Structure formats: C-alpha cells, structure tokens
Amino acid sequence: MTDMNKASKARTALVIGGGIAGPVTAMALRKAGIEATVYEAYPSPTEGVGGTLTLAPNGQGALELLGLKQEVTQIGLPIVGTALSFGSKNITIPQLDGVAPPLQVDRNDLHRVLHQAATAQGIRIEHRKRLIGAEQDRTGVTAHFADGSTARADLLIGADGVHSTVRTLIDPDAPGPQYTGVLGFEASVDHPVPGPAGITHFAFGRRAYYLYWREADGRTRIGFNLPHDTPIRLSQARTIPAAQWLQVLRDTYGQDNPGGALVRAIDPEQLQVNGSVWIMPSVPRWHSGRMVLAGDAVHAPSNSSGQGASLAAESAIELARALRDLPLEQALPAYEQARRPRVEHIAAQARKVNRVKAPGPVAAAVMPVMMRVLVKVAMNPERNFGPTWRHHIDWDQPVAPTAASR
Ligand SMILES: Cc1cc2nc3c(=O)[nH]c(=O)nc-3n(C[C@H](O)[C@H](O)[C@H](O)COP(=O)(O)OP(=O)(O)OC[C@H]3O[C@@H](n4cnc5c(N)ncnc54)[C@H](O)[C@@H]3O)c2cc1C
Incomplete structure (x- = not known):
C-alpha cells in the first residue's frame, strides 16, 4: 500500500x-x-x-491500566509459593520480592x-x-x-x-x-494435597510432566502435559471419550506421587481436554x-x-x-x-x-543434567523472572517513530 x-x-x-x-x-x-x-x-x-492460565504480575499491570485490577483479582487465586517436584522430592522455589503474586485464573x-x-x-x-x-x-x-x-x-x-x-x-x-509435542488436560479432584491454597507444584513424573495446586475450596487442581507424537485438533480430541483419555493419563502418571493418586481420583465427566499445545x-x-x-x-x-x-x-x-x-x-x-x-x-x-x-x-539421555540446570535457574528468580514480571508500561510516555520510518 x-x-x-x-x-x-x-x-x-x-x-x-x-x-x-x-x-x-x-x-x-x-x-x-x-x-x-x-x-x-x-x-x-x-x-x-477452558482450563486455567496464569496471569503474571506484568499481565496484571497491563490490565490494571485499563481499570480491570479489581475484576481480575476477584477471579484469581494468588500463587503464594512454587515448588519443583521430582518423584517425592520437593524443592521450594524462592519467590520474587516486591511484585504481586501471579494469579491462577480460569x-x-x-x-x-x-x-x-x-x-x-x-x-x-x-x-x-x-x-x-x-x-x-x-x-x-x-x-x-x-x-x-x-x-x-x-x-x-x-x-x-x-x-x-x-x-x-x-x-x-x-x-x-509449531506443535510442542504435548496435549493439555486438566481436572479438579476431591483429593486434598497438603499445604495452603495456591502453592503450585511443577512435577516431573516418571514419564511426563504435570502440575498441581490446592484450590481455595480445598480441592486439588491438576494439569497434565501428555507427550503425544502428533497434534490433534481440539474438536477431534474431544470426540474421544473422556474415559479413554483418562486411561492414557492413568497409564502415564499412575506411578507418580502424588500424580498417581490424583489421576485415579478424576471423574471422567470432569476431565477438561485442552488439546495440542502450540508455540x-x-x-x-x-x-x-x-x-x-x-x-x-x-x-x-x-x-x-x-x-x-x-x-x-x-x-x-x-x-x-x-x-x-x-x-x-x-x-x-x-x-x-x-x-x-x-x-x-x-x-x-x-x-x-x-x-x-x-x-x-x-534430551532424555541428558535429563539429569537438564534437571540440575532447571533447578539452578529456578533458584535465581530475580534473573529468571525479574525482567519479565517487573516490566511496566508507562501509558503517558509519548511513543517516538522508529529511525527507519521517520
Ligand atoms: C494448555 C494451555 C495452557 C496455557 N497456559 C497459560 C498460562 O499459564 N499463562 C498464560 O499467560 N497463557 C497460557 N496459555 C496461553 C494463553 O491461553 C494464550 O496466550 C492466550 O489465550 C492468547 O490470547 P489470544 O487472544 O491472542 O488468542 P486466543 O485466546 O486463542 O483467542 C483467539 C480468538 O480468535 C478467534 N478466531 C480465530 N480465528 C478467527 C477468525 N478467522 N475470525 C474471527 N475470530 C477468529 C478464536 O475463536 C478465539 O476466540 C496457555 C495455552 C494453552 C493452550
């Protein structure tokens, strides 16, 4: 033009x-x-x-500029702590100081x-x-x-x-x-996990990754990233009976702690199929x-x-x-x-x-090394999350044209 x-x-x-x-x-x-x-x-x-997403402090700040702070706070569960879980070993990740906690939002x-x-x-x-x-x-x-x-x-x-x-x-x-190689599933189960609501566990199970946290009503929400060779359209994934997906999830996570107990507590009616995860x-x-x-x-x-x-x-x-x-x-x-x-x-x-x-x-062959790297990164939240979470938009600051478009 x-x-x-x-x-x-x-x-x-x-x-x-x-x-x-x-x-x-x-x-x-x-x-x-x-x-x-x-x-x-x-x-x-x-x-x-469907499903849950995290609204990080920077996203909350952006929505606050539009006057939506209260609305967003009302629907969010603050993530008051995070842990990496490998088998039964939990490593608490230090929190970033001076920013609002991220919110889990439906x-x-x-x-x-x-x-x-x-x-x-x-x-x-x-x-x-x-x-x-x-x-x-x-x-x-x-x-x-x-x-x-x-x-x-x-x-x-x-x-x-x-x-x-x-x-x-x-x-x-x-x-x-690009397909990330995983399908997303989620459920809320009547199987409490210890600790206060909002502590989020990123769990590396024997065969696959999952995450879970205690909800405000005492139930536990669990999300799965199920490895799957090929992507499936969401509409197609939802034509497969939930009981069939649940069996795959039980086969994959059944040996994990607490993943096994959580996956066995899922009612097929409550399984949320979120489909292929893309980037x-x-x-x-x-x-x-x-x-x-x-x-x-x-x-x-x-x-x-x-x-x-x-x-x-x-x-x-x-x-x-x-x-x-x-x-x-x-x-x-x-x-x-x-x-x-x-x-x-x-x-x-x-x-x-x-x-x-x-x-x-x-990657599986070098997994122990990758895990150590992950823990090291997680232990330094300022370096890992600081620049992302502390990002602030100054609405009133005038925007200048780029050098090329002047
Ligand atoms: C399993 C999973 C977990 C996630 N977890 C997180 C998380 O923890 N934190 C986070 O911040 N984000 C997370 N995300 C990502 C987050 O959901 C997306 O980044 C966010 O929804 C992007 O919003 P969007 O409006 O750009 O796209 P979308 O939410 O996809 O909205 C696009 C809209 O456009 C409509 N549309 C598409 N084509 C057309 C068309 N031709 N004409 C008219 N309308 C059309 C669609 O129907 C849809 O409503 C996750 C995503 C997935 C799949």
Missing part, C-alpha cells in the same frame, strides 16, 4: 478475535481515542475455552470478565463472524466474513490466535504454529499496510512461560499507545520495535523448559 496517507492516524479499527487479546486491544484502543469493534468466530465468549472467567468490561465501555463484540479475507486500499481496509457480511475501518488487527488467518493475509509465507516461531512480518497482529497470532510463547495472556495484554496496550501518538505508517513499526525483542526473548527462555517437559530420545 504505497500511497497510504502517511499523515493520517487511525481513528477506527476492526479487531479480529474475541479471546483475550481482542477485547483487551479494543479497550486499549478506546483509551487511546480509537473506536474498535471486535469480531469473533464462535457464537459465545466462552465457547470451546480461562472462562477471564473471557467473561473481559467481555463484560469491553461491553460496559460501549465496545461492540459481534459473534459468529469468522474472517475469511480482507483487502486494503488508500482509505481503509475491508474485512470479509464467512457469513457474507463485510466491515470497513482504518485498520484491521489480527487478534485471532495461534492459527491466525490475518497472519497469512499479511504474509502468505508466514510460518504456522509460534518468530514471525517475520508483524504488519502490512493497514493490517497488524497482536497476541498469540504473532507471539505465542509456550505454556511453560506462563506468559501468553500477559504478553497479549502488554502488546494490546503498546499497540494502542503507538496508534495514539503516530500516524499509521509509523505506529506499526514503532509497535513492532517495542515488542519484538521482549516477546522473542521470553519465547526462547520457555523453549528450553519445553525440552525437559517433552524430551526426545537425546
């Missing part, structure tokens, strides 16, 4: 995707004086989502809170709107949806997750997500003309980082700041320049942990 008016700031936006990045981006844009509408493929905010609850907050601010969220194409010209961008309808605005933001359509509209050669490799093009990416569509670190939602919230705010201060052609490079080094660094850190969680034959 060579002849786009360089002097014009975006005033309206189409946000594709109503997960986490979508509503947060729309709210951040509104704070920046830009009117946004969200288009979501599914019929309802919580359709198909993904359904987070979706609900974000949707309610966005709607209360007057942001329109349209469901059953699956984007299938877009075209841009000198004055705007038009989105085409599967139901035959269209929408037009100054800018289109792809907050459409790890399998993003917008990513391939921006660059047909864009890389797709995004580095995306060469974050934007093109009037289209740009946010959230998992452009930077999905592995779930090992506990940062997917938090980075999505940060990026939403930074994109809005850049669009507030700069014309479109300068705002999008400034946004990329502000975000790319940070998100790629965090993704690289998380990839190392993944090797321990889903080890191939070579």
Whole structure:
C-alpha cells in the first residue's frame, strides 16, 4: 500500500478475535481515542475455552491500566509459593520480592470478565463472524466474513490466535504454529494435597510432566502435559471419550506421587481436554499496510512461560499507545520495535523448559543434567523472572517513530 496517507492516524479499527487479546486491544484502543469493534468466530465468549492460565504480575499491570485490577483479582487465586517436584522430592522455589503474586485464573472467567468490561465501555463484540479475507486500499481496509457480511475501518488487527488467518493475509509465507509435542488436560479432584491454597507444584513424573495446586475450596487442581507424537485438533480430541483419555493419563502418571493418586481420583465427566499445545516461531512480518497482529497470532510463547495472556495484554496496550501518538505508517513499526525483542526473548527462555517437559530420545539421555540446570535457574528468580514480571508500561510516555520510518 504505497500511497497510504502517511499523515493520517487511525481513528477506527476492526479487531479480529474475541479471546483475550481482542477485547483487551479494543479497550486499549478506546483509551487511546480509537473506536474498535471486535469480531469473533464462535457464537459465545466462552465457547470451546477452558482450563486455567496464569496471569503474571506484568499481565496484571497491563490490565490494571485499563481499570480491570479489581475484576481480575476477584477471579484469581494468588500463587503464594512454587515448588519443583521430582518423584517425592520437593524443592521450594524462592519467590520474587516486591511484585504481586501471579494469579491462577480460569480461562472462562477471564473471557467473561473481559467481555463484560469491553461491553460496559460501549465496545461492540459481534459473534459468529469468522474472517475469511480482507483487502486494503488508500482509505481503509475491508474485512470479509464467512457469513457474507463485510466491515470497513482504518485498520484491521489480527487478534485471532495461534492459527491466525490475518497472519497469512499479511504474509502468505508466514510460518504456522509449531506443535510442542504435548496435549493439555486438566481436572479438579476431591483429593486434598497438603499445604495452603495456591502453592503450585511443577512435577516431573516418571514419564511426563504435570502440575498441581490446592484450590481455595480445598480441592486439588491438576494439569497434565501428555507427550503425544502428533497434534490433534481440539474438536477431534474431544470426540474421544473422556474415559479413554483418562486411561492414557492413568497409564502415564499412575506411578507418580502424588500424580498417581490424583489421576485415579478424576471423574471422567470432569476431565477438561485442552488439546495440542502450540508455540509460534518468530514471525517475520508483524504488519502490512493497514493490517497488524497482536497476541498469540504473532507471539505465542509456550505454556511453560506462563506468559501468553500477559504478553497479549502488554502488546494490546503498546499497540494502542503507538496508534495514539503516530500516524499509521509509523505506529506499526514503532509497535513492532517495542515488542519484538521482549516477546522473542521470553519465547526462547520457555523453549528450553519445553525440552525437559517433552524430551526426545537425546534430551532424555541428558535429563539429569537438564534437571540440575532447571533447578539452578529456578533458584535465581530475580534473573529468571525479574525482567519479565517487573516490566511496566508507562501509558503517558509519548511513543517516538522508529529511525527507519521517520
Ligand atoms: C494448555 C494451555 C495452557 C496455557 N497456559 C497459560 C498460562 O499459564 N499463562 C498464560 O499467560 N497463557 C497460557 N496459555 C496461553 C494463553 O491461553 C494464550 O496466550 C492466550 O489465550 C492468547 O490470547 P489470544 O487472544 O491472542 O488468542 P486466543 O485466546 O486463542 O483467542 C483467539 C480468538 O480468535 C478467534 N478466531 C480465530 N480465528 C478467527 C477468525 N478467522 N475470525 C474471527 N475470530 C477468529 C478464536 O475463536 C478465539 O476466540 C496457555 C495455552 C494453552 C493452550
């Protein structure tokens, strides 16, 4: 789009995707004086989502900028301590001082809170709107949806997750997500573990990784990263009877302590199948003309980082700041320049942990060494988490254009 008016700031936006990045981006844009509408493929905010995610202090800080501190605190269980567990050996990880504890948040609850907050601010969220194409010209961008309808605005933001359509509209050669080699499952069981609520155990079982924590009501929540050679679509994974998955989980974790007792306590009805876990490799093009990416569509670190939602919230705010201060052609490079080094660094850190969680034959052979490295890293929380968790966005600070786009 060579002849786009360089002097014009975006005033309206189409946000594709109503997960986490979508509503947060729309709210951040509104704070920046830009009117946004969200288009979501599914019929309802919580359709198909489930499981727990961690909102790290940096993600909480980003949402606080949008006035959502209280809403988020109300739905979160503070992680008051963490431990690495190898068999029956537990190693307590020191906590990072001077930051709010990370929160365990039910993904359904987070979706609900974000949707309610966005709607209360007057942001329109349209469901059953699956984007299938877009075209841009000198004055705007038009989105085409599967139901035959269209929408037009100054800018289109792809907050459409790890399998993003917008990513391939921006660059047909864009890389797709990479499968981490594990499937995610979760359940809440009536089998208490000792200690206070919120102490989270990252457990390396005999055959696979799992994590668990005591919930506020005394039950125990357990999440599994089940090694599996090939990815399975979530819809397909959910057609397999829960009792069949549970048998696989029992075969895999049955010998672990306390994993064995926990997996045996799961009621098949309560087993949450979360599907394949994906990460995004580095995306060469974050934007093109009037289209740009946010959230998992452009930077999905592995779930090992506990940062997917938090980075999505940060990026939403930074994109809005850049669009507030700069014309479109300068705002999008400034946004990329502000975000790319940070998100790629965090993704690289998380990839190392993944090797321990889903080890191939070579990695398995050096597992004891990798474990020692993991413990050493965990024992230094300031170095390991400090720069990620202490990140603060100064909303009022003006955004400067990049040298190349001036
Ligand atoms: C098992 C697992 C555990 C995780 N644990 C954590 C954790 O502990 N901490 C953390 O921060 N993150 C975690 N994450 C990652 C976190 O869930 C994501 O980073 C976060 O959901 C990203 O938000 P998003 O809005 O970018 O993408 P999504 O939440 O995937 O939302 C994308 C939305 O776009 C919609 N959409 C897709 N295509 C289209 C289209 N063509 N048209 C219209 N709408 C479309 C989708 O329906 C969806 O609602 C985990 C993820 C998994 C899978």
